[in-house]
Amino acid sequence: MHTLLAVGVAIILFAYFILQALLHSTQNKREPRLLEFTVPFLDSAIGIMRHGASYLQNLRNKHQVSIHTLRMPFQRLYIVHAPHLIQIIQSKANAATFVPNLLDFGILFSGLNKDAQISLRKAVSVQGNGFTISVHKYLLSGPSLNTATKAAIDRLSESLPKSFTDNHQEGLLELVRHELALALTGAIYGPENPFNDPEIEASWMGFLPGISHLLYSPFPYLTARKALRSRSRVIDAFKKYFRTGGHLQAFPMISEMYEINKGHGIAPDESAKLELATSLAMLSSGGITTFWLLFHILSDAGTMRSIRDELYAVAKDESKNGDITRRTKVLILNGIKESCPTLLAMLNETLRYHSTVINIKEVQHDTTLAEQYFLKKEAIVMIPGQSVHHNTDIWGPSANTFDHHRFISAEFKKNLASTSAFRPFGAGVTMCPGRHFSTNVILSLVAMIVVQYDVLPQEGQWVTPTKRNADLWNAMPKPDWDINVRLVKRVAEKEVEWKFVWSEGATVV
Structure with a gap:
C-alpha cells in the first residue's frame, strides 16, 4: 500500500x-x-x-x-x-492584426452541427458577421430603432399594471428581468414570440448556467446535463417558430437574418439554434443592469427624489374627458435621456461601476505591441472592462466607489465618448449595436416604476448583494442573491392614470 x-x-x-x-x-x-x-x-x-x-x-x-x-x-x-x-490595439492601423473573435463562443453555446459550423465560418470569412451587420442595420439608429423601441414600450405599458399590483411581493431581479425579457423579445420576435410561453422563458433561465460549463468544463454534457436539456427545449420552440412562419410577423431583422442564413446553406433547424445568440444579446445583461440601476436609485432617498422630480417635470398633466378629479399624466419617454440628467448619470455610473465586459480579439500574425511586448499568432487578447472602469488615473481616487455625481460633472462626462475610458458595450467593430435599444427600454422601465411605486425591501433595509459568483462571459455581473421587495402604489398616484408613450416620429439614439 x-x-x-x-x-x-x-x-x-x-x-x-x-x-x-x-x-x-x-x-x-x-x-x-x-x-x-x-x-x-x-x-x-x-x-x-x-x-x-x-x-x-x-x-x-x-x-x-x-x-x-x-x-x-x-x-x-x-x-x-x-x-x-x-x-494601440483598437487603432485602425492594427485592425487587421487584432481581429474580433466571438464566432467560436456563439458556435459553442448554440450547439450548431458541423455542417452549419463550416457554412457559418465560410460566410463570416467572406461577408463578415451577418448577425452583427443586421443588428447594426436595424437597431443602431433611425426609424427602425424607433419602431422596435416603441413596440417594447407598448408591451411594458400593457403588462406593468397587471404585474405590478399594490403590495405585490417578489425578488427585484426576477421582477424586472421577466418584464424586460417579454418586452424586448416581444418587440423583436413579434406576436409568435417563443418567450411568451412561460415554460420556454423558464427553460432559457435554466440554460444560462450551462454556458460556463460549455466554456470551461472538459465534460459539459456530463456537468450541465439539465441546462443542456433546457437549451434543447428553447431550440425546439424556435424550430416551431420558423416552421409556422412566426418570423414573417416579426421585426424585419429576424426574417432577414433567417434568409441570410438560408442563403449560406444553413438548414432551418440550425437557424433556430442561431437565435440563441440573438436571445442572449437581448437578455444576458439587460435585466441585471436594470436590477443594479434600480437598487442604487431605491436605496438612495435623495437621488430617488431628484429623479422623480425630473420625471414629473417632463410629464404632461391632462384631464380625462373634463373630469378634474381623475387626472391623466402622460410621460413621453423619448426625451428622458436629455431631460433627466440624474437618471442618465445613474445609468452611466451603474454601467461603469458594475460592468465586467471583456473585449476579445485574436492575434492574426506574430507582432510586437508598443515596441515592447511580443505577441504570438493565434493567441487571444482579452481587454477586461473592469481594469479601465476602476482605473484611478482615469476616474480619480473614487474610481472604486459608486458615485453617480461624476457623470453630472463635465470633467467626467467627456469620458463617455472614449472607449479607452468607458466601455460597458465593448469597443470598435464589436461594440454592441443594440445598446440604444436596450438602454431606451431599461430607462423607460425604471421611469415607469419610479413615478408610480414605492419599492420597499422586505428585510427593512437595502443591503448590497455580493457578486462573487458572477459569470465571466456576462457583461454585467449577476448578484449572488436577489432582494425581496414589496411594491406599494404611491398614494399620490392612486387617483392618476399614467400613460407612457414612445413617440413614433422622434429621432432617437
Whole structure:
C-alpha cells in the first residue's frame, strides 16, 4: 500500500515538473510577463471557476501589471489592462492584426452541427458577421430603432399594471428581468414570440448556467446535463417558430437574418439554434443592469427624489374627458435621456461601476505591441472592462466607489465618448449595436416604476448583494442573491392614470 502511494506521488510530481518545464520552455522571453502558476496550464481555469468575473481584475490588482500572459491547454491569453496599450490595439492601423473573435463562443453555446459550423465560418470569412451587420442595420439608429423601441414600450405599458399590483411581493431581479425579457423579445420576435410561453422563458433561465460549463468544463454534457436539456427545449420552440412562419410577423431583422442564413446553406433547424445568440444579446445583461440601476436609485432617498422630480417635470398633466378629479399624466419617454440628467448619470455610473465586459480579439500574425511586448499568432487578447472602469488615473481616487455625481460633472462626462475610458458595450467593430435599444427600454422601465411605486425591501433595509459568483462571459455581473421587495402604489398616484408613450416620429439614439 505504501509502495503504491509512493509511486502515485512520484508520478504526480514527475508530471508537475514536466508541465512546468513545458510551460516555461514554450514562453518567449519577450512575451508579456507569465504569472506564476501553481497548477501549470490549469490555474486560469481554476481561478475563473473560483472567482468568476473578478478573476482578471484580482490578478491586475495583485501584480500591478499593464499586460500579462495566461496559459491554458492549447491556448495562450494576453490580458491587457493599460489604457495606452488598449488604444494601440483598437487603432485602425492594427485592425487587421487584432481581429474580433466571438464566432467560436456563439458556435459553442448554440450547439450548431458541423455542417452549419463550416457554412457559418465560410460566410463570416467572406461577408463578415451577418448577425452583427443586421443588428447594426436595424437597431443602431433611425426609424427602425424607433419602431422596435416603441413596440417594447407598448408591451411594458400593457403588462406593468397587471404585474405590478399594490403590495405585490417578489425578488427585484426576477421582477424586472421577466418584464424586460417579454418586452424586448416581444418587440423583436413579434406576436409568435417563443418567450411568451412561460415554460420556454423558464427553460432559457435554466440554460444560462450551462454556458460556463460549455466554456470551461472538459465534460459539459456530463456537468450541465439539465441546462443542456433546457437549451434543447428553447431550440425546439424556435424550430416551431420558423416552421409556422412566426418570423414573417416579426421585426424585419429576424426574417432577414433567417434568409441570410438560408442563403449560406444553413438548414432551418440550425437557424433556430442561431437565435440563441440573438436571445442572449437581448437578455444576458439587460435585466441585471436594470436590477443594479434600480437598487442604487431605491436605496438612495435623495437621488430617488431628484429623479422623480425630473420625471414629473417632463410629464404632461391632462384631464380625462373634463373630469378634474381623475387626472391623466402622460410621460413621453423619448426625451428622458436629455431631460433627466440624474437618471442618465445613474445609468452611466451603474454601467461603469458594475460592468465586467471583456473585449476579445485574436492575434492574426506574430507582432510586437508598443515596441515592447511580443505577441504570438493565434493567441487571444482579452481587454477586461473592469481594469479601465476602476482605473484611478482615469476616474480619480473614487474610481472604486459608486458615485453617480461624476457623470453630472463635465470633467467626467467627456469620458463617455472614449472607449479607452468607458466601455460597458465593448469597443470598435464589436461594440454592441443594440445598446440604444436596450438602454431606451431599461430607462423607460425604471421611469415607469419610479413615478408610480414605492419599492420597499422586505428585510427593512437595502443591503448590497455580493457578486462573487458572477459569470465571466456576462457583461454585467449577476448578484449572488436577489432582494425581496414589496411594491406599494404611491398614494399620490392612486387617483392618476399614467400613460407612457414612445413617440413614433422622434429621432432617437
